[in-house]
Amino acid sequence: MSAPAPLPPGSRARGTSDAAWLLVFACWLVATLATLGALFFSEVMELPPCVLCWYQRIFMFPLVILLPLGLFPFDPRIVRYALALVLGGWGISVFQMLLVAGVIPEAIRPCTKGVPCSEVQIEWLGFVNIPLLSFLAFSTMIALLVAAHLRSKR
Amino acid sequence: MSRKSRRNPKPQDPPSPSRGGISRAGLFIAAGVALLVAFIAGTLVYRSERDQAVQEAAARNAAQLASAHAPLLGKPDAKVHIVEFLDPACETCAAFYPHVKKMMADNPGRIRLSIRHVPFHQGSEHVVRILEAARGQDKYWEALEAVFASQDRWTVNHRVHPERVWPFLEGIGLDLERVRRDMNAADIAARIEKDTADAQALNVTKTPEYFVNGRPLPRFGLEELQGLVKEELRSAYR
Structure with a gap:
């Protein structure tokens, strides 16, 4: 695998960097x-956000500020920096989904005070809960960042 | 493979940075503003719908607020009626209590207060039973004030230690032996059950919760409570 070389400005691959x-x-x-x-859910x-929600927020919120720094001017390396946060949040969201689904037993629940993280506070259409929304968001972001990486590599 | 061949004609694309007329910065700012506006609009819609639902629930369940069986402070003909749902182990209830008393003192004869008990903390039902039993000796308010004053001694970090409350009830003229005998009476259990059922019907999930002449607080807070009482005073005694 070759190292992703940053694109010199005004390079041949204007079109692919546009897509990225x-x-x-x-x-x-x-x-x-x-x-x-x-913020809408909590404020x-x-x-009340449970502990695991806070950990996922720690990985999600900085991206709102970090990603634009890679957009203006466009720096393909932003994928590398952002992906580190996204993967961290994705891991926690997977953990919480397993917790809600009951795959992970109660004994190793990390939160004992406040709101239990296995409690389902919102259920749309019978299966959409907040941990699932978080998982979908992080998964989508992984897909988008990987696609951006593949595009800008060329 | 196929993707590569599809990409081949790409370099022939016009190399303009802002194809389609809209610049990257413009797109970014427009999206940011749109999301923010959607958030604010959603907040306003949600808040107004919730407030309306709370008002409607209170109107629908006016019967549950009647509180004929509840301890009453103040003149029965006072036109401003505060119904308070409280838990003796709840810190905020203890903190708000003197403010309610002050409002009543500032407007003599115009405000009456009914107390409904909702023992949300585990173990505080024991204390509610003591308070209800104190009513039999006409010492409810003295007992409530003693319980609030000593609250941090028998409730530590939201853990209720019901037995620790007894020493603080001495010296207010209560016959504690009689309280111990009375607190398990069937009519006390029935009153606690009614309070709990009414709290559920009125959607009381946190304490303290106040209803002033049937109107719930728009948002929880001391200023909101004082404002609502002032409004009701003004319309009842103009």
Whole structure:
């Protein structure tokens, strides 16, 4: 595997870097949507966030600020920096989904005080809960960042 | 492979940085503003719908607020009626209590207060039973004030130690032996059950919760409570 060389400005691959830019931009949209959504749940609907939600927020919120720094001017290396955060948040969201589904037993629940992280506070259409939304957001961002990486490599 | 061949004609694309007329910065700013506006609009819609739902629930469940069986402080003909749902182990309830008393003292004869018990903390039902039994000796308010004053001694970090409350009930003229006998009476259990059921019907999930002449607080807070009482005073005694 060859190292991803940063594109010199005004390079031959203007078209591919355009696509990469749009993919990172879409990733920022997902991050901002997820951040505002999380704030809506906790600040407007006043649902208390559990500990695992806070850990996922720690990985999600900085992306709202970090990703635009890689968009203006476009720096393909942003994929590398952002992906580190996204993968961390993705891991925690997978853990919480397993917790909610009951795959991971109660004994190793990390939160004993406050709101239990296995408690389902919102259920849309019978299966969409907040941990699932978080998992979908992080998964989408991984896909977008990987696609952006593949585009800008060329 | 196929993707590579599809990409081949790409370099012939016009190399303009802002194809389609909209620049990257413009797209970014427009998206950011749109998301923010959606968030604010959603907040406003949600808040107004929730407030409306709370008002409707209170109106629908006016019967549950009647509180004929509840301890009453103040003149029965006072036109401003505060119904308070409280848990003796709840810190905020203890903190708000003197403010409610002060409002009543500032407006003599115009405010009456009914107390409904909702023992949300585990173990505080024991204390509610003591308070209800104290009513039989006409010492409810003295007992409530003693319980609030000593709250940090028998509730530590939201853990209720019900037996620790007894020493603090001495010296207010209560016959504690009689309280111990009375607190398990069937009518006390029935009153606690009614309070709990009414709290559920009125959607009381946190304490303290206040209803002033049937109106719930728009948002929890001391200023909101004082404002609501002032409004009701103004319309009842103009």
